[in-house]
Amino acid sequence: xxxxxxxxxxxxxxxxxxxxxxxxxxxxxxxxxxxxxxxxxxxxxxxxxxxxxxxxxxxxxxxxxxxxxxxxxxxxxxxxxxxxxxxxxxxxxxxxxxxxxxxxxxxxxxxxxxxxxxxxxxxxxxxxxxxxxxxxxxxxxxxxxxxxxxxxxxxxxxxxxxxxxxxxxxxxxxxxxxxxxxxxxxxxxxxxxxxxxxxxxxxxxxxxxxxxxxxxxxxxxxxxxxxxxxxxxxxxxxxxxxxxxxxxxxxxxxxxxxxxxxxxxxxxxxxxxxxxxxxxxxxxxxxxxxxxxxxxxxxxxxxxxxxxxxxxxxxxxxxxxxxxxxxxxxxxxxxxxxxxxxxxxxxxxxxxxxxxxxxxxxxxxxxxxxxxxxxxxxx
Numbered sequence: 001x002x003x004x005x006x007x008x009x010x011x012x013x014x015x016x017x018x019x020x021x022x023x024x025x026x027x028x029x030x031x032x033x034x035x036x037x038x039x040x041x042x043x044x045x046x047x048x049x050x051x052x053x054x055x056x057x058x059x060x061x062x063x064x065x066x067x068x069x070x071x072x073x074x075x076x077x078x079x080x081x082x083x084x085x086x087x088x089x090x091x092x093x094x095x096x097x098x099x100x101x102x103x104x105x106x107x108x109x110x111x112x113x114x115x116x117x118x119x120x121x122x123x124x125x126x127x128x129x130x131x132x133x134x135x136x137x138x139x140x141x142x143x144x145x146x147x148x149x150x151x152x153x154x155x156x157x158x159x160x161x162x163x164x165x166x167x168x169x170x171x172x173x174x175x176x177x178x179x180x181x182x183x184x185x186x187x188x189x190x191x192x193x194x195x196x197x198x199x200x201x202x203x204x205x206x207x208x209x210x211x212x213x214x215x216x217x218x219x220x221x222x223x224x225x226x227x228x229x230x231x232x233x234x235x236x237x238x239x240x241x242x243x244x245x246x247x248x249x250x251x252x253x254x255x256x257x258x259x260x261x262x263x264x265x266x267x268x269x270x271x272x273x274x275x276x277x278x279x280x281x282x283x284x285x286x287x288x289x290x291x292x293x294x295x296x297x298x299x300x301x302x303x304x305x306x307x308x309x310x311x312x313x314x315x316x317x318x319x320x321x322x323x324x325x326x327x328x329x330x331x332x333x334x335x336x337x338x339x340x341x342x343x344x345x346x347x348x349x350x351x352x353x354x355x356x357x358x359x360x361x362x363x364x365x366x367x368x369x370x371x372x373x374x375x376x377x378x379x
Contacts, residue, residue: 003049004057006030008196011186013038018047022060025051037124037184041115041198043082061136062199083200085182088114089158097262097294098166099218100347105166105294106178107261111158113182119156121148126185127242129195130165133179137200140179141170145195146242150325162246166264166292216348219295221303222266223342225252225313227334228284232273234332235285239268243326248289251317255309258293266290287334303344310337 003022008014012033019030027048032038047060064082089111098105108130112119127147133140143165151160165178183195225248229235238244245265253260267290272283279285295303314337321329 001053001056001058003053003060006047006059006199007183008032008036008038011188011194011196013196019060022047022049024049024053028060035124037126037182037196037198040120040122040124041083041085041113041182043084045082059199083198085113085115085120085198087111087158087180088119088156095261099216102169103167104169105164105262105264107162107164108178108180109159109162110180111156111160114156119154124184125182126195127183128161129181129183129197130163131179131181132170132175133177134174135176137179140181141175143167143178144242144245145183146246147326149243162260164249164261164264166266218347219299219303220345220347221293221295221342222290222345223293223305223308224288224290224340225308226271226286226288226338226340227314227317228286228336229332229334230285232270232277232279232285235270235273235287236277237328237332238287238334239270241326241329243324244268244321244329247317247320247324247329249291250320251313252291252293252308254316255313256293256307258299259296262294262296264292266292284336303342305339305341307342308339310339313337 001024003024005020006014009017009020013036014020015031015033016029018028022028027046029044030047031044032042046063048063049060050058062082087110090109094106094108096104096106110128112121113125114120125148127145129145130143131140132143144163146161146163149160151157153160161180169175181197183197186194186196188194229238238248245268248268249260249263249265252258252263252265256263269288269290271286271288272280273285274280293303314334318333321332324330
């Protein structure tokens with residue numbers, strides 16, 4: 001079975017088509033064009049579509065151009081050329097906070113893209129996608145993404161980008177780790193936005209699974225927070241902005257006293273606006289965010305509808321939005337924040353598990369290491 005194509009094959013990002021629709025057992029020399037993110041972050045390389053490939057869409061292996069790519073004992077590309085980009089910094093440990101088998105809740109943090117020892121977030125880099133990938137950083141499933149941040153900092157802030165990912169591990173046992181993939185956003189012929197990803201991501205091996213003792217009770221809280229905004233356009237801006245997710249999580253953390261690493265924003269929805277973005281007569285435009293929280297083991301007291309201080313939530317969120325530097329968000333403010341009655345679910349883990357991640361042998365080398373953020377609020 002043949003291999004799938006690298007990102008950008010449908011959008012004129014490659015200087016040749018050698019690596020398009022490669023047959024199994026074949027090799028090719030791949031070269032991206034120079035005026036896009038692939039030209040910025042990827043050099044010329046050899047690709048190999050595995051012989052007897054049995055999975056449709058498998059992305060070819062990548063090799064240095066000076067290496068043979070035909071043998072089973074050949075060294076595959078790891079953290080070296082032709083990948084020229086990497087994260088400028090990162091934290092040193094990544095902890096899964098969800099002990100249920102097959103589930104994960106992890107906060108990832110990383111710094112800006114770097115190239116040749118300098119920060120490199122030029123016009124071709126639009127943001128970073130978070131994926132679950134195999135041990136070679138290929139064949140992934142996208143989870144979420146964040147856009148590039150505007151900052152006046154000239155040094156490396158290894159905690160500039162922060163995101164919580166939570167959910168259920170894919171049934172495909174070859175998908176074993178998280179990856180952060182730089183992308184360039186383009187608009188296709190139908191007007192839809194498309195992300196072109198660097199073939200190899202920023203991924204990590206230092207992953208600490210949550211392994212509770214038998215009988216440990218883990219409390220999960222689900223709560224909807226409603227907040228009014230001035231217009232339907234503002235409500236939809238908050239709903240459609242991935243960057244707003246982190247500000248909403250930070251506001252929930254600050255107003256509840258629970259560390260941000262335990263908080264996941266599951267979904268966002270707009271009410272009192274029609275499909276065309278016009279305000280309805282039933283009420284003010286409202287954004288509703290559904291949060292899921294894993295209460296830490298040292299949490300005391302009872303989580304109730306009034307646990308979240310709604311005034312603190314509003315003031316924290318408005319401060320973060322105003323300081324975001326994002327022209328779509330700086331003028332958005334929320335008011336009349338209200339928390340709905342939470343659903344509190346105590347989960348008893350009957351027997352210890354070996355964690356949420358599927359087991360597989362992992363490559364040691366990587367482009368860079370993306371690790372978890374332990375703190376609640378980071379400037």
